[in-house]
Amino acid sequence: MQPFARSCVSRSRPVLVAFIGVSLWLSATSANAILFYSTGDPNYNTTAPGGSLTNSGWQFEGFWGAFLGTPIAPKYFLTASHIGGSVGDPFIFRGVPYTTTAVYDDPSSDLRIWRVCGTFPDYAQIYTNTDEQGKSFVVIGRGTQRGPLVTTTNFLGTVQTTNGWSWDWSLYDGVERWGTNVVAAIVNGDGVLGSGSIGDVLQATFDAGGGANECHLSVGDSAGGVFIQDGSVWKLAGINYAVDGPYNTTTNGSGFSAAIFDEGGLYKMETAGWMLQTDIPPNQPQPGSFYSTRVSAHVAWINSVIDGPVPGDDTPTLQSSADVSGQYVDEMSVVDDASKTITLALPGGSRFYRLRACGPLTIQSIRVQGGNLVFGYQ
DSSP, X not given: OEEOOOOOOEEOOOEXXXXXXXXXXXOOOOOOOOEESSOOOTTTTOSOOOGGXXXXXXXXXXXXXXXXXEEEEXXXXXXXXXXXXXXXXXXXXXXXXXXXXEEEEOTTXXXXXXXXXXXXXXXXXXXXXXXXXXXXXXXXXXXXEEEEXXXXXXXXXXXXXXXXEEEEGGGOOOOXXXXXXXXXXXXXXXXXXXXXXXXXXXXXXXXXXXXXXXXXXXXXXXTOEEEEEETTEEEEEEEEEEESOXXXXXXXXXXXXXXXXXXXXXXXXXXXXXXXXXXXXXXBOOOOEEEEEEGGGGHHXXXXXXXXXXXXXXXXXXXXXXXXXXOOEEOOOEEETTTTEEEEEOXXXXXXXXXXXXXXXXXXXXXXXXXXXXXXXX
């Protein structure tokens, strides 16, 4: 098995404070795609699905670097730990950047939650049922395009079989695509899909008879959402994690990554090394699989984060600079959110001030009081 991985901070207008006397000078501030069995067309399923699949999750996906993330609460989105990221990086949702302010890792899986500055206009509901097996789903990702055919020949050299398609690393385009599949099984990924605690994953097989939207995943599809319909609502049931492979046509070399609908005749890397996947007569395909972290198994942890203690990122921070366009630094000040005031010791010279905050706050007033500056904000 192989894992896939390879701002809304608003600031008030700067306020110049010069002594003696107070003068106010205001200045404005301001991995890749789903692979299909039916087609290799790079433009296939690159817009929101319609018909019976309308609002099936596409509207909840945002860009997290080269990957995806899914908002699950007004200030939180869910993604995969193994794709990385840093506090301060932007999450792009519906064209708007939201700066990340905190991160939370699930100790029992690859799930990771990020908190953002600002408030999402919409977010996905979590699939909390435990009946995923056998359910159809929509999956979204940004993986590679479909590459050349993968074929094998029988031991007599007389019959050539098409097994699937390799990943085309040269055609990475970062385009978001969607596909469909079915949860074939619930699998415990610990010790099988990677190191550390993986927990339950949803397994889906790449079947030749799966229909026009039947899909597999590739590098870059990590962290994309899996959505299952619950009544009339499509809910987030999985976060893309890993795929079967790599594969090989011999026992030599490092092999290759591929979307395989029939593993028969290929070698697959397993714990003991390259293992031949023998054909199962009569002509029964052995499809490869992809795996997504099962969200329903981690509802308690998710709720503990989004309903837990609120970090201090909602409290404004006063910043100052000697020049209106210069580099602003955080000041050591006292914030009283109840009275909407910030108290700071009088500076030794002229300074420009602004607020760093997660909302559209501005400095409304400023006064000298007891050897301090007191800013009023709103």
